[in-house]
Amino acid sequence: MRVAIFASGAGSNAERLIEHAKHENALYTVVLVLSNKAEAGVADVARKHQVEFVSIVHDTNEAEVEKRMLQYLDEHQVELICLAGYLRKIPDAVIARYPARILNIHPSLLPKFGGKGMYGKRVFEAVLNVAEKETGVTVHLVDSVYDSGAILKQERIPIEVGESIQSLEQKTHKIEHKMYPEVVDFWIDELQSGAPNPKRCS
Numbered sequence: 001m002r003v004a005i006f007a008s009g010a011g012s013n014a015e016r017l018i019e020h021a022k023h024e025n026a027l028y029t030v031v032l033v034l035s036n037k038a039e040a041g042v043a044d045v046a047r048k049h050q051v052e053f054v055s056i057v058h059d060t061n062e063a064e065v066e067k068r069m070l071q072y073l074d075e076h077q078v079e080l081i082c083l084a085g086y087l088r089k090i091p092d093a094v095i096a097r098y099p100a101r102i103l104n105i106h107p108s109l110l111p112k113f114g115g116k117g118m119y120g121k122r123v124f125e126a127v128l129n130v131a132e133k134e135t136g137v138t139v140h141l142v143d144s145v146y147d148s149g150a151i152l153k154q155e156r157i158p159i160e161v162g163e164s165i166q167s168l169e170q171k172t173h174k175i176e177h178k179m180y181p182e183v184v185d186f187w188i189d190e191l192q193s194g195a196p197n198p199k200r201c202s
């Protein structure tokens, strides 16, 4: 399946997805990396792996963003989109065009610590502020409400005494890097079965 990755940051998850796709038994190829920031670290990741990179600045009008995004997706015949730290809302027309075909990875056990403005270090800070005993990672489908689509898989991380934002971030990334490519393969298999069921993944 032809996959586009949308990312705004360093791109460590994007890189893992690209590397996994090179294995001969992977079920997808990464054909496009799209960012809202031309200078994001993920641009270097795309360059390093020779995957086409494009950027769309979201402060132009929304209709224009939507039009360009659909144009890039069409040009590359994208069949599935993986969000990997993409910090802008996906236009409704793109969500409508890709039903059950947009995945996101989030660094908490959704629905806890999700929603607008909850990303990156803010999530770990919030988790530590309320003295949770565990946190984790969620991979879910994307619909028009932030962090609310069907959950495909969650993995738990126990919070230890003396845990910091940095230590939590490190543990989270380690789990994400293994989990995301596996869930993407799983979901593609489900889609290809003709009767995809999010519950089967966990």
Ligand code: GRF
Pocket (backbone or CB within 6 Å): 007, 009, 010, 011, 012, 013, 014, 084, 085, 086, 105, 106, 107, 120, 172, 173, 176
């Ligand atoms: C990840 O922690 C992911 O859960 C979140 O954004 C972060 C992206 O990190 N959605 P990276 O750019 O992949 O390193």
